[in-house]
Each structure stands twice: as C-alpha cells, then as structure tokens.
Amino acid sequence: MTAQTPPALPFRDTDLPFAKRIDDLLSRLTLEEKTGFLHQFAPAVERLGVAAFRTGQEALHGVAWMGPATVFPQAVGLGATWNQELVRRVGEAVSRETRAMRARDERVGLNVWSPTVNLLRHPLWGRNEEGYSEDPRLTSAIATAYTHGLRGDHPVYWRTAPVLKHWLAHNNETDRDTSSSSVRPRVLHEYDLRAFRETVEAGAVAGVMPAYNLVNGRPNHVSPYLREQLRTWTEQDLLVCSDAGAPSNLVDSEHYFDTHEEATAAALRAGVDSFTDHGTDGSTIVGRVRGALERGLLTEADIDAAVRRQLSVRFRLGEFDPGADPYSGEQAFDTPEHRALAREAAEQAIVLLKNDALLPLAPDSRVAVVGLLADECKLDWYSGSLIHRSTPLEGLHERFGADRVEFAEGVDRVLLKTSSGAFLHVPAAPDAPGTARGAEGALDPALLAGRTDLPPLTARAAGTELxxxxxxxxVLTLRAPDGRYLSVAEDGYVRASADQPGGWIVQETFRLEPHGDGHLLRHVGTGRHVQVAADGVKVAEEDPEVFELVVVERGQDAVTRAAARADVVVVVAGNDPHINGRETEDRTTLRLPAQQERLLRTARAANPNTVLVLVSAYPYAVDPADLPAMLWTAHGGQAAGTALARVLAGDVSPAGRLPQTWYADDAGLPDLLDYDVIGARQTYLYFEGTPLFPFGHGRSYASFSYGEVTARVADARVRVGFAVTNTGDRTADEVPQLYTRAVNPSVPRPRRELLAHRRVTLAPGETAELSFVVPLSAFAFWDVAAGRWRVEPGAYELLAGASSEDVRARTTVTLEGEPAVPRPVLERGLDAADFDEQSGTEIVDRTRTAGDAVTPVADGEGELLFRSCDFGAGAGEVTVEVSGGGTVELVLDAGPPLAALTPEVPTSGPYDYTTLRASFAAVEGVHDVRLRLRGPLRLARAGFSG
Structure with a gap:
C-alpha cells in the first residue's frame, strides 16, 4: 500500500483567504508561543515549520546597517525633489535591494521601519534629515510614493512591509523620552495626524512606530489615538512596533507606571504589537507579559489581537507561500539602473537658492572648490555602506578636468606638542597605508572605528601633521594625512582608525580647552581628557596632557591662494550628520559654524565670483546679500558630487524646492518644545515674518510664465487649471504649486496652505496645461466646538506659483460650506482642551488611558478662551471637574469674574477628579467664556446649567 502524503495544514493552503489562514495558525499556537511573538525577535515554532521573524529593518534612503547598499539622498533631500514618481522609484529600488540582500543574509528584515513622516516643524530638530517637509500634504504625498515603492505592485503580496515613524508630534531630541508635546485638537487633526492619515489611507502602509515622547502628558506607546484614529483609517491590519527601549521607558525614565507588568499590559492593550526592547533577548518582555497575565492585567485575547496583526504582515510578505511569492527570487542589487536612479535623485534634490547670472559655469572655467565638505561624501546614522562615492571635488574633476579644478579644504594643519617637547605621532596603518578608501571609492572595512589592533598614537620628536x-x-575632528580620523576605541586608546565620524556615540570628536599656556584635549564621546602615557596616547580620568597647538598652515591662507587663482570659487559648507545635530542631539542655532563662516568670507574677499553650496541635513541662516549664487542640497548619497557638478555646469537645470521654511535668524524660531503651530505662528502656514527663503522656493536656469487660474466647483470638488510655459532657452523642470487661503475666516487659518503640486519637464517654448481636482474636504478645518471637520462658507483664494511666496496667478471661489453655530454649552459643556485660544497652559492626560485636561504651565496662571458660547434662555451655575489644588475663575466676555472655584482640600493625585459647583448671576445669549486657571490643578471640563 502506497503511503499517502498528509494534507497541508489550512494555514499553508494558498486557496484560502489570509484571514482564515491566520485564524488557523493562531489556533495552533500555544499561549507560550504567542507570547514569544510579542518581542521584536520572534522565535521559530519548529513543530509547525514557522520560521523566526524579526520586525524592523532600517531603510530610510537605502538599506541601512546591513553593509554595502545603494545610498540615495537623505529623506529631506527626497522631499526637496517634490517628485512623487521619482520617490516611488527610489522606494522600489530600496525594496528590491532589501529582498536581494535578504536572499544572502537572513538578518535583513522585510518589515522596514520607514519612512519617517514626522513634520519638519522646527529646523533645529536634530533628526531634520529624516523627514520630508514641514507641510503635511507634501509629506504625505512623498511618503505615500515611497511606501508604494517599498510595498510593490502585486495585488496580494508585498515586497517589503513599511512602518511609518514616529507616532506622534515628535520634533525634539532634547529630553525626547520625557518631554510632552502639548497638541491642541486643531493642531492634532490639521497638522500632526494629517501626514500619517493620508499616507495610511493610500493603502501601502503596514504599520506605525510610536515615538519616544509623550503627547498631552501621555506616552505615545499607550496612546489612545492608536485605537481611536489610526486603526479607523483602514480595514487592513496595521502592525504597531515599539521604538527601541521605549517599553522600558514607561517605567524607568517616564515613571508613568509603577511596574513593568502594568506598563507592558497598557501598551499591548493600547495597540503595541511588537516590543523592541533588550536587543535580541526576548526573555524580559516575555516575563513581563506572563506577569501581567498572572495579575489579570492582560487576557489571552489581548495577546491574540497583537499576534494576529503580526501574522497578517507575515502572510502579506509571502512567508508562508514561497512558491507563490512573486518577490522571492529578487536579485536586483547595485544595478546600473539603481546607480542611475541615485544620480537622478541627487540631481533633482538640489535647490538653487540664488543666482545672479553666475551659474551655470562656463565650460572653460577654472574652479577652486573649498570647504570642509568639498571632498566628503557624508553618511548619516540611517545610511548603508557606500559601494560608490562621489564628492564635490571628484564630481568637478570629472566634469571640468582635474587640471582646471583646485582644492583647498580650508582646515588648519596643526601639530600637537606635549609638555615634554615631543609631538603626537600617528603610526602608519599596516593594512591600509596612505589611503582610507578601497576600490571604486568603497569604504575600507579595515578602517572602521573601534579597532583595537592598530597601534595607538605615540609622542615623538617628529610629529604628524593633523x-x-x-x-x-x-567640537573638533582631527585627521591624519592619509585620511584616517583620530578615534577612541573601547580600550581607551587613541588611534587613527575611522574613515568618518560615526556610530551611536561618536568617538571621533574632541574639544580643545584652554589650560594655562596650552590646551587640554577632551574626548567628547567619553568626556575624558587625552593623556600621553608610555604605552601610547589614551583617554583617562587623571594626568591630562597639556598641549601646545602649533599651526603649520592656516586653512584660510590655503583658501585665499586657491580662490585668487580661479575664475570661480565653489565653497562647500554644511554639517557632518553625526555632529552637532542628529538623533539624540538637537541643534542650538541656525548659524553656520564660525570656521565655515570665516572660510566663506575669505573666499568672497579673494574672489567675488563665489558660489556657496550648502550640503546639510537642515536649513541654515546665511546672509546671501553679497553672494552671487547659492545652492542647497541634503547629503545626496553616493552620487552627490557628480550630481552637483552637473548642476553647476548646466548639464541639468536645478528644480529642487525647499520642503521647509528657511528662517533669517534664530530670533524667528519658536521654542523647540512649543508644538502649537497655530498659536506660535510656526511654519510657512502661519509664520508672519520675512523668511530667508520661503517654503517651496527654488530657482532655475530657465524662466517660466503662468497663465490664468480657472476654477469650477462641482460634485464636492474644486477643479483647478492653469498653464505653465517655459519661456527660457533650455529644457528644464518647473514645480508649479497650488495654494489656498480662506479670505475671511472666523478662526485663525493658514496664511496659505498647499493643496497640490506637480513637477513637470518643459522644453523651450513648451506649455503644460495643468489640472488639479481638489476635494472640498481639503478646505476644511477642525471645528473644536463641534469636534469634527467643517468647511466654512465663504471666499477662498486659489494661488498658483513657484513658491509659497512667489504667486504668479490667482482666482477666488466661493464655497457654500457649513455655517458656524455657537457652542451649546448647556447641552454639551466645555471640554477644557477644546479651547479656541489659550495662554500660559499646557494639555495633559486626563487619565492614563484616555482624555485630555489642561493645567497652568509650571503651576502658574493660565487662561482658556472659548468663543461664541450659547447660554440659551439663561444659566446661573457652573461646574468644573478638576484634580489637584488651585482655582478656576469664570469670566464672560471682558467682564469681571463671575465665579471662582477652589477645592477645599487638594485631591490625592492627578487622576483623582472632583466636581466643584458655583452660582453666579444668571446670563443668557451668546458670550465668550474665559476660564482662568491658577495653581497646580488639572481642569478636565466645565458645565453650565440654569
């Protein structure tokens, strides 16, 4: 008798829908197995043939942390392209490389943690490089394109499963795990949620990652918005992955819960499905979940809900259908197409800020390229390793010829002399003499920081020029003549062992501290001073060496010589993505570092034909008045230098556009922790000052004219059209932008607000007839009185132009909308956070699980204003729900206080509310209500009765 092949288990049956297959697999898992799935590194279930699974693979602008990969421009650079189709192709290339790398290395995950859709509200945010724009619609458009590329176009299976970062209202690294973003409902819905919502609704998002910070006093990892907002936007299962270490922060740094069992249970119930904590070791999280189960804080159904969402992603990735997965054989890696795309993206990301006819450069120009970034191709924390590289110097050599390009880095060349008269000496690297680069510009793995096999620095009579x-x-870096940066390894010795500054804690930065007649050299990473010992130079707590700084050559002198010999000077300035502004570290100023400002002035003094190229992860405040040309690009990945040279030479007409406002100086900035973009008049939406360069700004080598704007309202849509013509003499891209402005709003509305945009390529004399269909919902605002979106009736301007300030044509439409009605306070009362305006207050959590309350800042005095409150036929009593101690004072319009309510005894805790009542002389009709808050109290709501 022939043996029969046992039938496949139902979860392996490709003829069944995913939902039934997930049900079957879930039913076969034990509680212990399901609990194990809750950690980032879910173990295999061998008895069912289920493989181990890892959530999380960084892929912000290329596959990161897994070795060589194609490196595209930083995310803010992709945002500067304003080109969704290009960004979709970049996402597709990244997902193809992810699959190809996964085929060779199972550590490469298919659940990619990208893109970052946090809005670039504040330009001093250290992670500015990771976002796309300060505008929610542009951010969503670019993020949607990238996720569609990452997802792939198969109707069933996904090439990778993208997770959006970081939910929610996250824009500061300062105290990022303990600070709370006070976000009023209008800002929440109109600004912070919008970028996430529109991207999720587009259908190519697998999940989100909560941010480290708190919002309105409650950690994002227990946010009710995950349930109340995120999961209502799509019928698809969304996977919520915690940020690294954040589950433990709920107790350890935030002190929001008393025990880790409570915290883990609360996060799981709120909607966190995968816990990224304690590295690859899941035992701690599993232990906490078991403890929560034993204490009745969790049920198996809670665990099932999380595991179901995980399994949904794994089925969509084709894990259980290897024969049907269309992406399983993907081999596209570092292809000619990907290299060309990296260059195209870098070219399209370049923004021409100013040009007084200096650019493009003449073909026979003699060029001096100077500056700290002139011969650098910088990586950031979320970059892959470079396979190819192109610096501005290399790009200009390639385009103009090495004999026509002169280089001056502009840094001082120094010797460090010890108190004994010797000098610091850098021994040669035995495995890589004379160069820090391998073949084709790839980073030499022998020169990674942290090595301990290279000899440390010594002190000798003949020192090494640094x-x-x-x-x-x-903050300083010191580099040997062969390109190696001085770095400190775990053993504390100083070696020349890094190709670039990098790492979670940068080990290549130092400070010179005046001491007597010399300087101490402090290592930033360890906080220790450099010591010269018999066994080599190291950092230590005691006996610091006092160095004399001997300047062999001033960088400014080299710049002056090179600039004087050139027809044009290209000054390349900006930042190193690992220094003074990055994850864990916000910037402190918009100004360029002083040394780079000096180099710019030096170059300009020596040669008036000076082009400033800013290569940076964020905006700077640089006065362009005496500069004939100025460009900005984010760190552009592997093709950055080639792309820049082609733009400077005119092979490509620049058409990047600024994705955020460039402020003229620090005085124009709000406080970093002030998230009220409306009240603080932040971003181009509300900023009333004069920016250095406005949102959407960018010039071209061509010129463009705009035709009349036409608009027609029908079928709950506004159909807008206008023509754009290339009036220049070269083919070029233009980025027409469509904005709106409510003419007579009843509440503060944006000065102008982006509705749509398009990047178009036009030959000389060519005209593009552009049309946009805008839903009426795009004109809505969040009505705090009604608790929903509302389109206000009235006139709206439609503005077409080349930036938010460069408006070329306009028209006005009248929308019927829905008229405002006074707040029915007798029926609905007033939720404290639904104010129209406020001063001196912040929003906090009403309870640990849901709701908002308002408290005075630092227990001081604050005021809430609620406009147009309808008291009907009359009211004479007010009730307030408060916790803590203090006073709530009721004022109508601009009159005297009508009532003051103070608890006799402060309540026992912030979530222990009491109801206070007070009578006042009866009032009727419509009035503005002011609630003044004094002292350490939380106000949840107020009610009124006759």
Missing amino acids: ALADWGEG
Whole structure:
C-alpha cells in the first residue's frame, strides 16, 4: 500500500483567504508561543515549520546597517525633489535591494521601519534629515510614493512591509523620552495626524512606530489615538512596533507606571504589537507579559489581537507561500539602473537658492572648490555602506578636468606638542597605508572605528601633521594625512582608525580647552581628557596632557591662494550628520559654524565670483546679500558630487524646492518644545515674518510664465487649471504649486496652505496645461466646538506659483460650506482642551488611558478662551471637574469674574477628579467664556446649567 502524503495544514493552503489562514495558525499556537511573538525577535515554532521573524529593518534612503547598499539622498533631500514618481522609484529600488540582500543574509528584515513622516516643524530638530517637509500634504504625498515603492505592485503580496515613524508630534531630541508635546485638537487633526492619515489611507502602509515622547502628558506607546484614529483609517491590519527601549521607558525614565507588568499590559492593550526592547533577548518582555497575565492585567485575547496583526504582515510578505511569492527570487542589487536612479535623485534634490547670472559655469572655467565638505561624501546614522562615492571635488574633476579644478579644504594643519617637547605621532596603518578608501571609492572595512589592533598614537620628536576641522560649538575632528580620523576605541586608546565620524556615540570628536599656556584635549564621546602615557596616547580620568597647538598652515591662507587663482570659487559648507545635530542631539542655532563662516568670507574677499553650496541635513541662516549664487542640497548619497557638478555646469537645470521654511535668524524660531503651530505662528502656514527663503522656493536656469487660474466647483470638488510655459532657452523642470487661503475666516487659518503640486519637464517654448481636482474636504478645518471637520462658507483664494511666496496667478471661489453655530454649552459643556485660544497652559492626560485636561504651565496662571458660547434662555451655575489644588475663575466676555472655584482640600493625585459647583448671576445669549486657571490643578471640563 502506497503511503499517502498528509494534507497541508489550512494555514499553508494558498486557496484560502489570509484571514482564515491566520485564524488557523493562531489556533495552533500555544499561549507560550504567542507570547514569544510579542518581542521584536520572534522565535521559530519548529513543530509547525514557522520560521523566526524579526520586525524592523532600517531603510530610510537605502538599506541601512546591513553593509554595502545603494545610498540615495537623505529623506529631506527626497522631499526637496517634490517628485512623487521619482520617490516611488527610489522606494522600489530600496525594496528590491532589501529582498536581494535578504536572499544572502537572513538578518535583513522585510518589515522596514520607514519612512519617517514626522513634520519638519522646527529646523533645529536634530533628526531634520529624516523627514520630508514641514507641510503635511507634501509629506504625505512623498511618503505615500515611497511606501508604494517599498510595498510593490502585486495585488496580494508585498515586497517589503513599511512602518511609518514616529507616532506622534515628535520634533525634539532634547529630553525626547520625557518631554510632552502639548497638541491642541486643531493642531492634532490639521497638522500632526494629517501626514500619517493620508499616507495610511493610500493603502501601502503596514504599520506605525510610536515615538519616544509623550503627547498631552501621555506616552505615545499607550496612546489612545492608536485605537481611536489610526486603526479607523483602514480595514487592513496595521502592525504597531515599539521604538527601541521605549517599553522600558514607561517605567524607568517616564515613571508613568509603577511596574513593568502594568506598563507592558497598557501598551499591548493600547495597540503595541511588537516590543523592541533588550536587543535580541526576548526573555524580559516575555516575563513581563506572563506577569501581567498572572495579575489579570492582560487576557489571552489581548495577546491574540497583537499576534494576529503580526501574522497578517507575515502572510502579506509571502512567508508562508514561497512558491507563490512573486518577490522571492529578487536579485536586483547595485544595478546600473539603481546607480542611475541615485544620480537622478541627487540631481533633482538640489535647490538653487540664488543666482545672479553666475551659474551655470562656463565650460572653460577654472574652479577652486573649498570647504570642509568639498571632498566628503557624508553618511548619516540611517545610511548603508557606500559601494560608490562621489564628492564635490571628484564630481568637478570629472566634469571640468582635474587640471582646471583646485582644492583647498580650508582646515588648519596643526601639530600637537606635549609638555615634554615631543609631538603626537600617528603610526602608519599596516593594512591600509596612505589611503582610507578601497576600490571604486568603497569604504575600507579595515578602517572602521573601534579597532583595537592598530597601534595607538605615540609622542615623538617628529610629529604628524593633523587636519583640524571645527564643526561648531567647539567640537573638533582631527585627521591624519592619509585620511584616517583620530578615534577612541573601547580600550581607551587613541588611534587613527575611522574613515568618518560615526556610530551611536561618536568617538571621533574632541574639544580643545584652554589650560594655562596650552590646551587640554577632551574626548567628547567619553568626556575624558587625552593623556600621553608610555604605552601610547589614551583617554583617562587623571594626568591630562597639556598641549601646545602649533599651526603649520592656516586653512584660510590655503583658501585665499586657491580662490585668487580661479575664475570661480565653489565653497562647500554644511554639517557632518553625526555632529552637532542628529538623533539624540538637537541643534542650538541656525548659524553656520564660525570656521565655515570665516572660510566663506575669505573666499568672497579673494574672489567675488563665489558660489556657496550648502550640503546639510537642515536649513541654515546665511546672509546671501553679497553672494552671487547659492545652492542647497541634503547629503545626496553616493552620487552627490557628480550630481552637483552637473548642476553647476548646466548639464541639468536645478528644480529642487525647499520642503521647509528657511528662517533669517534664530530670533524667528519658536521654542523647540512649543508644538502649537497655530498659536506660535510656526511654519510657512502661519509664520508672519520675512523668511530667508520661503517654503517651496527654488530657482532655475530657465524662466517660466503662468497663465490664468480657472476654477469650477462641482460634485464636492474644486477643479483647478492653469498653464505653465517655459519661456527660457533650455529644457528644464518647473514645480508649479497650488495654494489656498480662506479670505475671511472666523478662526485663525493658514496664511496659505498647499493643496497640490506637480513637477513637470518643459522644453523651450513648451506649455503644460495643468489640472488639479481638489476635494472640498481639503478646505476644511477642525471645528473644536463641534469636534469634527467643517468647511466654512465663504471666499477662498486659489494661488498658483513657484513658491509659497512667489504667486504668479490667482482666482477666488466661493464655497457654500457649513455655517458656524455657537457652542451649546448647556447641552454639551466645555471640554477644557477644546479651547479656541489659550495662554500660559499646557494639555495633559486626563487619565492614563484616555482624555485630555489642561493645567497652568509650571503651576502658574493660565487662561482658556472659548468663543461664541450659547447660554440659551439663561444659566446661573457652573461646574468644573478638576484634580489637584488651585482655582478656576469664570469670566464672560471682558467682564469681571463671575465665579471662582477652589477645592477645599487638594485631591490625592492627578487622576483623582472632583466636581466643584458655583452660582453666579444668571446670563443668557451668546458670550465668550474665559476660564482662568491658577495653581497646580488639572481642569478636565466645565458645565453650565440654569
């Protein structure tokens, strides 16, 4: 008798829908197995043939942390392209490389943690490089394109499963795990949620990652918005992955819960499905979940809900259908197409800020390229390793010829002399003499930081000349003549062992501290001073060496010589993505580092034909008045230098556009922790000052004219059209932008607000007839009185132009909308956070699980204003729900206080509310209500009765 092949288990049956297959697999898992799935590194279930699974693979602008990969421009650079189709192709290339790398290395995950859709509200945010724009619609458009590329176009299976970062209202690294973003409902819905919502609704998002911070006093990892907002936007299962270490922060740094069992249970119930904590070791999380189960804080159904969402992603990735997965054989890696795309993206990301006819450069120009970034191709924390590289110097050599390009880095060349008269000496690297680069420009793995097999620095009679670069705020790097940066390894010795500054804690930065007649050299990473010992140079707590700084050559002198010999000078300035502004570290100023400002002035004094190229992860405040040309690009990945040279030479007409406002100086900035973009008049939406360069700004080598704007309202849509014509003499891209402005709003509305945009390529004389269909919902605002979106009736301007300030044509439409009605306070009362305006207050959590309350800042005095409150036929009593101690004072319109309510005894805790009542002389009709808050109290709501 022939043996029969046992039938496949139902979860392996490709003829069944995913939902039934997930049900079957879930039913076969034990509680212990399901609990194990809750950690980032879910173990295999061998008895069912289920493989181990890892959530999380960084892929912000290329596959990161897994070795060589194609490196595209930083996310803010992709945002500057304003080109969704290009960004979709970049996402597709990244997902193809992810699959190809996964085929060779199972550590490469298919659940990619990208893109970052946090809005670039504040330009001093250290992670500015990771976002796309300060505008929610542009951010969503670019993020949607990237996720569609990452997802792939198969109707069933996904090439990778993208997770959006970081939910929610996250824009500061300062105290990022303990600070709370006070976000009123209008800002929440109109600004912070919008970028996430429109991207999720587009259908190519697998999930989100909560941010470290708190919103309105409650950690994002227990946010009710995950349930109340996120999961209502799509019928698809969404996977919520915690940020690294954040589950433990709920107790350890935030002190929001008393025990980790409570915290883990609360996060799981709120909607967190995968816990990224304690590295690859899941035992701690599993232990906490078991403890929560034993204490009745969780049920198996809670665990099932999380595991179901995980399994949904794994089925969509084709894990259980290897024969049907269309992406399983993907081999596209570092292809000619990907290299060309990296260059195209880098070219399209370049923004021409100013040009007084200096650019493009003449073909026979003699060029001096100077500056700290002139011969650098910088990586950031979320970059892959470079396979190819192109610096501005290399790009200009390639385009103009090495004999026509002169280079001056502009850094001081110094010797460090010890108190004994010897000098610091850098021994040669035995495995890589004379160069820090391998074949084709790839980073030489022998020169990664952290090596302990290279000899440490010593002190000798003949020292080594070091390049000293000042990156601002006293932070320095020191580099040997062969390109190796001085770095400190775990054993504390100083070696020349890094190709670039990098790492979670940068080990290549130092500070020179005046001491007597010399300087101490402090290592930033360890906080220790450099010591010269018999066994080599190291950092230590005691006996610091006092160095004399001997300047062999001033960087400014080299710049002056090179600039004087050139027809044009290209000054390349900006930041190193690992220094003075990055994850864990916000910037302190918009100014360029002082050394780079000096180099710019030096170059300009020596040669008036000076082009400033800013290569940076964020905006700077640089006065362009005496500069004939100025460009900005984010760190552009592997093709950055080639792309820049082609734009400077005119092979490509620049058409990047600024994705955020460039402020003229620090005085124009709000406080970093002030998230009220409406009240603080932040971003181009509300900023009333004069920016250095406005949102959407970018010039071209061509010129463009705009035709009349036409608009027609029908079928709950506004159909808008206008023509754009290339009136220049070369083919070029233009980025027409469509904005709106409510003419007579009843509440503060944006000065102008982006509705749509399109990047178009036009030959000389060519005209593009552009049309946009805008839903009426795009004109709505969040009505705090009604608790929903509302389109206000009235006139709306439609503005077409080349930036938010460069409006070329306009028209006005009248929308019927829905008229405002006074707040029915007798029926609905007033939720404290639904104010129209406020001063001196912040929003906090009403309870640990849901709701908002308002408290005075620092237990001081604050006021809430609620406009147009309808008291009907009359009211004479007010009730307030408060916790803590203090006073609530009721004022109508601009009159005297009508009532003051103070608890006799402060309540026992912030979530222990009491109801206070007070009578006042009866009032009727419509009035503005002011609630003044004094002292350490929380106000949840107020009610009124006759």
